[in-house]
Amino acid sequence: MLSGTIPHQMSYLSSLQVLDLAQNNLSGRIPPSLKNFTAMANATKAMENTVIFDRSAVISKSADVSFPVVVKGRKEDYTTTLSLVVVFDLSCNRFSGEIPVETMDLVGLQSLNLSGNQLTGSIPNNVGRMAHLETLDLSSNHLIGAIPTGITLLSSLSSLNLSYNNLSGAIPSGKQLQTLTDTSIYAGNPDLCGSPLPVKCPADEPPQQSPRAGVETRIDDSDMFELYLGMGVGYVVGLWGTCALFLINKSWRIAYFCFFDDVADKLFAAKERLRRWMCPRLQG
Structure with missing residues (x-):
């Protein structure tokens, strides 16, 4: 050796x-x-x-x-x-x-x-x-x-x-x-x-989502569902509450429709004034 x-x-x-x-x-x-x-x-x-x-x-x-x-x-x-x-x-x-x-x-x-x-x-x-x-x-x-x-x-x-x-x-x-x-x-x-x-x-393994990230995702989804649910319920309650109020109180109902009539008349009058003002200028 x-x-x-x-x-x-x-x-x-x-x-x-x-x-x-x-x-x-x-x-x-x-x-x-x-x-x-x-x-x-x-x-x-x-x-x-x-x-x-x-x-x-x-x-x-x-x-x-x-x-x-x-x-x-x-x-x-x-x-x-x-x-x-x-x-x-x-x-x-x-x-x-x-x-x-x-x-x-x-x-x-x-x-x-x-x-x-x-x-x-x-x-x-x-x-x-x-x-x-x-x-x-x-x-x-x-x-x-x-x-x-x-x-x-x-x-x-x-x-x-x-x-x-x-x-x-x-x-x-x-x-x-x-x-x-x-x-x-x-x-x-x-x-x-x-x-x-x-x-x-x-580098070959797919990225794994941490458990905390999954919990946060579930919490976010739950919060969004509750938000949309609250908005829907609020809209329905508000709409039917207003309709019920007008049905019960006649004076409020008359005042409500009179208000919209008055607004419509004012808009029509404003449109007519604008038309009369524009026509002579367009013809000249």
């Missing part, structure tokens, strides 16, 4: 395509200089002389060998197609600190496994640059913050594991990401929300 830190001299292995240091006792930070793995940063993948760094040996593919590689959680033996495999596996160690953003420059990677460490910080926003990535495992660390939307750009991604971190916020939606519907991918992150998890994000 290996221990200690990764020496910076390892970055000189420019032809390295498979780095497997899983299940050791390595610690410290992941060196940013590992971005100098030219073969891993080569999107075409195929190299004439593939170099493999395993926990047990450094092997050149120029030799006729069969080499086991763990991809998508399965160990498979590669021989003639090994030159097409690009793997970066530092899982099950004691690495700490943040994931170097320079790691995302290894755009030829097919599998990136940093699970089972003590990594902190957030997932780099430029993770979407790794267009050939098929497997991404960052589980069982101490990562925080939101899942970057750049992860939706990983069109080749078929295996994802972000479980048991401290991630939060909405799970991004994207064409490829929507095909990964296994909720265990996000297990152990209680502050995550959105599909495929059953927990809805606050």
Whole structure:
């Protein structure tokens, strides 16, 4: 079992395509200089002389060998197609600190496994640059913050594991990401929300009316009904009360109709005076 830190001299292995240091006792930070793995940063993948760094040996593919590689959680033996495999596996160690953003420059990677460490910080926003990535495992660390939307750009991604971190916020939606519907991918992150998890994000939930607002609405409706009822009853009572008063008191009834007759006569006289005043002026 290996221990200690990764020496910076390892970055000189420019032809390295498979780095497997899983299940050791390595610690410290992941060196940013590992971005100098030219073969891993080569999107075409195929190299004439593939170099493999395993926990047990450094092997050149120029030799006729069969080499086991763990991809998508399965160990498979590669021989003639090994030159097409690009793997970066530092899982099950004691690495700490943040994931170097320079790691995302290894755009030829097919599998990136940093699970089972003590990594902190957030997932780099430029993770979407790794267009050939098929497997991404960052589980069982101490990562925080939101899942970057750049992860939706990983069109080749078929295996994802972000479980048991401290991630939060909405799970991004994207064409490829929507095909990964296994909720265990996000297990152990209680502050995550959105599909495929059953927990809805606050922005997706319809606004709920507070109980007090409902009571106030019912009170307002009741008050309006009582107002209209009072107005109707008042109008009926007032109308019939006036009619009953005129029926009972003859002198009031005569005075009432005389008053309206007098008003009608005055209006007619005013109209006639106006007509006589306007006619000569209109004719002239």
